[in-house]
Amino acid sequence: MEMNFTKLFYHILNFLTIKIWVYFWPFFFFNLVFLYTQMNFLCYNLIMIKSADNLTDRQLKLSYWYITNKLLLRKWLKIFLIVLSVIFWLFVLWQLIFLAINYSQEDYQTRRLIFGGNPNLLPLDSLKPAPLQTSVVQALGNESNGYDFFVQVANNNKDWLSTFDYQFVAPDGGGQLKSGFVLPGETKYLMALGVKSSAVQFQLANQKWRRVSDISGLYGDRYNFLIENDKFVAGQAVGDPGKLTFELTNKSAFSYWEVGITAVLSNGGNIVSVNYLTLNQVKSGEKRLVELLWNNPLPRVDSFEIVPEVNIFDDNNIMPVDSL
Numbered sequence: 478m479e480m481n482f483t484k485l486f487y488h489i490l491n492f493l494t495i496k497i498w499v500y501f502w503p504f505f506f507f508n509l510v511f512l513y514t515q516m517n518f519l520c521y522n523l524i525m526i527k528s529a530d531n532l533t534d535r536q537l538k539l540s541y542w543y544i545t546n547k548l549l550l551r552k553w554l555k556i557f558l559i560v561l562s563v564i565f566w567l568f569v570l571w572q573l574i575f576l577a578i579n580y581s582q583e584d585y586q587t588r589r590l591i592f593g594g595n596p597n598l599l600p601l602d603s604l605k606p607a608p609l610q611t612s613v614v615q616a617l618g619n620e621s622n623g624y625d626f627f628v629q630v631a632n633n634n635k636d637w638l639s640t641f642d643y644q645f646v647a648p649d650g651g652g653q654l655k656s657g658f659v660l661p662g663e664t665k666y667l668m669a670l671g672v673k674s675s676a677v678q679f680q681l682a683n684q685k686w687r688r689v690s691d692i693s694g695l696y697g698d699r700y701n702f703l704i705e706n707d708k709f710v711a712g713q714a715v716g717d718p719g720k721l722t723f724e725l726t727n728k729s730a731f732s733y734w735e736v737g738i739t740a741v742l743s744n745g746g747n748i749v750s751v752n753y754l755t756l757n758q759v760k761s762g763e764k765r766l767v768e769l770l771w772n773n774p775l776p777r778v779d780s781f782e783i784v785p786e787v788n789i790f791d792d793n794n795i796m797p798v799d800s801l
Contacts, residue, residue, distance in 0.1 A: 606637035606686045609659060614645070614679050617750055622773040623671035627751050628679050630667055632659040636692065638790050641684040643667055647674035654682075658788045661692055665786065666739055668751050689790055699789040701729040702736075709742065709781050712774075719771035723783055724764055725756070732760040732796035737786040740769050742778045749776050758796065 543550075612629040626645050632638075639659045646652040651674070657667055669677065689695075707723035721740055727733070736759045742750040752769050759765065788794060 606634045606639070606688075609639055609681070609684075611679065611681075614677060615748070616675070616677075617748070618773060623673055624675060625668060625670045625751055626672055626677050626679075627666050627668035627748075629664060630657075630659055631664040632661060635661050636689055637661055638687045638689050638788075639684065640687070640788075642682045644680050644682070645669035645672065645677040646680055647672065647677050649674070652677065658791075660789070661689060665784070666741065666751060668739075668753055670751075670753065687790065695789050699729055699731050700787065702726065702785040703728050704783050704785075707781075707783060709778055711778060712771075719750075719775050719778070721752070721769045721771075721781060721783075723767055725759075725767050725785065726764040727759050727761055730761055732758070732763075733787055734758060734794050734796055735787075738767060738769070739782075739784045739786060741782040741784075742771075742775065743780045743782070744777050745779065749778060760796070 610631040610633060614626055614628050616624050616626050618624040638661060641657055642654055643657050644652045644654045652669070652672075659665060667679075703726040705724045705726070707721070709719065709721045711719050719742075721742075725736075725738075727736075734757065736756045738754045738756060740752040740754070741748055742752075750771060750773075752771065754767070754769055756765065756767065
């Protein structure tokens with residue numbers, strides 16, 4: 478659910494207003510009372526001066542009493558306001574001590590006041606993308622032909638694109654640094670093929686997040702590949718390569734400089750081999766025959782998966798019309 482910033486701002490402002498009023502209203506009250514009293518005294522004196530010629534006996538007596546006791550009245554008023562202010566500030570001090578002792582509970586109530594009870598408001602942490610989920614590194618092959626390493630990476634965010642550099646690092650520090658991406662909601666394989674080392678560590682670096690919108694619309698317009706006549710033929714004799722062939726048609730309205738092809742061979746639901754190929758300059762409407770070879774011996778293969786991959790949010794990978 479999208480964050481409603483207007484309602485969030487309203488709740489925060491309302492909360493801060495309550496806090497300021499609780500802790501500082503004695504100060505405001507004291508000053509307002511003092512100002513009100515002084516204005517009354519000033520107005521009363523002006524009225525008395527203006528109507529001095531039309532005063533009754535009662536008004537003269539009241540004026541005389543006020544003038545006679547004016548200093549005493551001010552003294553008692555100041556004492557009253559000082560006592561009242563002390564009482565109020567003692568209350569504020571007690572509130573501050575209570576807040577210091579019960580800070581965790583106060584913090585919980587603050588969060589509940591701001592975020593709780595309103596389904597349109599989400600905690601701020603929910604605005605950040607969830608980290609990528611990576612599987613353990615799996616290895617296929619042998620020492621003579623080299624090892625193929627792969628991991629499965631999942632982006633569980635529905636509106637965040639992840640771009641990064643990745644590397645399968647061997648114990649001697651070797652390993653090619655590559656660039657990768659995972660689309661919102663996508664799960665894919667990252668791999669390193671023909672590695673001589675039998676043990677590697679998978680590392681992500683320079684990870685960047687980009688919030689995207691209208692994902693379904695972009696998928697429909699930019700990711701539309703048709704795979705036909707796909708088949709895998711195992712090598713018939715020793716030394717014959719296994720061969721995966723298929724026809725790829727770019728049915729989208731966009732042409733791409735590069736389109737990656739991930740191929741996964743399985744037996745009984747278990748992955749037995751992986752491969753990757755980059756196709757260059759795949760034009761809109763083009764049908765291309767693709768062939769992937771496995772020179773190393775393979776176990777029995779009963780199923781396979783072919784996944785075209787293209788970063789639909791990378792405009793630099795889209796071929797301009799004048800280059801076609």
